[in-house]
Amino acid sequence: MDAFRLLLVLSIIISSSSATAAAVNGGEKVTLELYYETLCPYCSNLIVNHLYKIFESDLISITDLKLIPYGNAKIKPNGTIVCQHGAYECLLNTVESCAIDAWPDVNDHFPFIYCVESLVYHNNYTYWETCFEKLSLDATPVLDCLTSERGTELELRYAAQTNALEPPHTYVPWVVVDGQPLYDDYRYFQSYICNAYKGTPKPSACAETSLGRIRKVKMDLVNSLFGEESFKSKLSRIAPAIFSWLQ
Numbered sequence: 604m605d606a607f608r609l610l611l612v613l614s615i616i617i618s619s620s621s622a623t624a625a626a627v628n629g630g631e632k633v634t635l636e637l638y639y640e641t642l643c644p645y646c647s648n649l650i651v652n653h654l655y656k657i658f659e660s661d662l663i664s665i666t667d668l669k670l671i672p673y674g675n676a677k678i679k680p681n682g683t684i685v686c687q688h689g690a691y692e693c694l695l696n697t698v699e700s701c702a703i704d705a706w707p708d709v710n711d712h713f714p715f716i717y718c719v720e721s722l723v724y725h726n727n728y729t730y731w732e733t734c735f736e737k738l739s740l741d742a743t744p745v746l747d748c749l750t751s752e753r754g755t756e757l758e759l760r761y762a763a764q765t766n767a768l769e770p771p772h773t774y775v776p777w778v779v780v781d782g783q784p785l786y787d788d789y790r791y792f793q794s795y796i797c798n799a800y801k802g803t804p805k806p807s808a809c810a811e812t813s814l815g816r817i818r819k820v821k822m823d824l825v826n827s828l829f830g831e832e833s834f835k836s837k838l839s840r841i842a843p844a845i846f847s848w849l850q
Contacts, residue, residue, distance in 0.1 A: 630802020632667040635792060638765055638777040640674025641695035642688035646776045647723040653790065655717055658710075660808035662793060665800045668709045670716060672699040673761040674775040684758055693758075694749075695719065695731060700757040701748035714738055715745075 637654065639646035657663045673696060675687040686692040699716050706712040718734035735742040748754050765772065770784065778789035781799045785792060797809035 630665065630800055632665055633796045633799045634667045634669065634779075634781050635796060636669045636671060636779040638671045638674065638768070638772055638779070639775050640676065640687060640692055641672055641699060641719070642686075642692040642723060642728065643674060643775050644724075646674070647720040649776050649778075649789070650717060650720040651724045653792075655713075657793065657796075658713070660793075661806040662796060662808040665802065665806055666796055668713070670699070670703060670709075670713075671761050671764055672696045672703075672716075673758065673765045676758075676762065678759075678762055684755075684762065691728070695723075695728065696761075697749055697754040697758055698731060698745065700761060701745045701754055704748060704753070704757055705744035715740060 635657075637646075637649070639650070641647075654668075657666055657668065676693065676696065677685050679685055684693055686696060699719060702715045703712045706715070715734055715738060718737060719728070719731045722728045722730055722734070732742065734740070735745075748757070768777070768779075768784075772784070776789055778785045778792050780792060780795040783795075785795060788795070791812075793808065794812045797805060797812060800806075800809070
């Protein structure tokens, strides 16, 4: 993992946390929930390359970020949890659950989760314990949680929260903004946060993105794939799916 990138993210989070309270004016924070599993490559990519940007900008000032590390795991009849990517994913799901429990403030637990997911992203996740030293964190509360019933209790809680989703999640990462799932639009979560926020003024980051731009990007992509004339000729056949995607 790029140590400089980790330090940069940490410094961004530290600086953003001091400005968060002052930036919110006249509107409740928008809830951003990420339902994920630790060894999912799409999840680690979202966390490492995209999610951290809400701390880089002033968007964190209007965002209540909640991380739910459970994903597509299943509970067997005997109560044990089986994870999609095997036993090590179950371990890391519990590690990250324990980190959230040990350091409830998102400004405290996100750097650790970012560090672990960076190792996942680079296929070095067996070295996850190095994140304690890299971030100068006391490993004791997380390791105690991991080796006790508390870790299992947290995972079962996240299992219940994930399984209660309406509509149910069908894949991960599953991103929800103020109760509304983004489906394949999860990469554009920043625009949805800005759109959902009712306070004024909106953070400066919101001026750089909009749902209208997202739809234009999608339409440009469709045209590039089909060609303008070809797209028109095929529109009647594929229009329902495309327009559903564009919404």
